[in-house]
Amino acid sequence: MTLLLDSPLDMHLHLREQEMLRLVAPFSAAQFAGGVIMPNLVQPVDSLPRLRDYRAAIIAACGPEPFTPYMTLFFRDYSRAELLAARDEVIGLKLYPAGITTQSEAGVADFDRIGTTVALLEELDIPLLVHGETAGFVMDREREFLAVYQWLAETFPRLRIVMEHITTAEAVAVLERYDNIAATVTLHHLMITLDDVAGGLLQPDLFCKPIAKTPRDREALRQAVFRGHPRLLFGSDSAPHPRDKKECCGCAAGVFSAPVALPMLAQLFEEADCLERLSAFVSGNARQFYRITPPQKPVGLQRAAWRVPELYGSVRAFLAGQELRWSLAGSGEAKV
Ligand code: DOR
Ligand code: ZN
DSSP states (O other): OEEEEESOEEEEEOOOSHHHHHHHHHHHHHHOSEEEEOOOSSSOOOSHHHHHHHHHHHHHHTTTSOOEEEEEEEOSOOOHHHHHHHGGGOSEEEEOBTTSSTTOTTSBSOGGGOHHHHHHHHHHTOOEEEOOOOSSOTTTHHHHHHHHHHHHHHHSTTSOEEEOSOOSHHHHHHHHHOTTEEEEEOHHHHHOOHHHHHTSSOOGGGOOSSOOOOHHHHHHHHHHHHTTOTTEEEOOOBOOOOHHHHSSSSOOOOBOOGGGHHHHHHHHHHHTTOGGGHHIIIIIHHHHHHTOOOOOOEEEEESOOEEOOSOBTTBOOTTTTOEESOEETTSOOOOO
């Protein structure tokens, strides 16, 4: 059995730089027509020249495989002139609360001061992508941040807002209430709960921000995704860290899911008996909300099993060592 997807998109992706970029980008380019590139590099991508350099490096790292990097600028105070100049080269601005996750120190420390730039985004019709967590108790951070989303949605009704990597039932409920809000959902948050991370021996490869939540939260995400909510977009949040930064004292947050993204999604949708909805989740919904038309790139999946390698270079992938039922067509994977 095969499945042909029309220009699948990964709407939340960390590709890093240099050697790591060259290691990980080909996995996204092999499966997706394009992806939304996160700007939280060691030096954040917060100017047009930096964004152009990074975009060129990504395209070079993808080699011959066509892949459209939909670039984001790291949120800070921008002038109208800066945003006007950037508008045609970005898919949005990515807002991080200061210090909330990997390389977000330059993020927003005072939300009372973001209004001017956010109003410009609304005026110029540039989407705002948000890492929505407070600095509260780790399991409550997303829920506590929902008030900010509601304030944004009501104060700036024409602004398109993306709640990135939602993990809670309450976030799904907020999404229902506002047409100007969409949300990305990761593969790993559809699969794991906090129990998988820390219920037995600690699993550094599953440690990420936002942290995986409860079975009830996971169920709410699954229900909304598998029933085909039109404003839920696939965003892997694939975030590679070398093994020595994961298996150490002070484990970095991030799940490297790029190599398994589409095959595992096909398996989940098949298990939920809604394979026909996969295409909207990985492409159609994003095209509609972001109003983008990616270059045509059909991607085939086949029902042929393979085992996820233990290591990709210095990085352990999500589901390392496990057998998946679907693989990329033409990848030469056979029954294991
Ligand atoms: O787990 C995460 N890793 N969450 C984020 O928000 C950032 C990401 C990273 O850049 O490593
Ligand atoms: Zn991310």
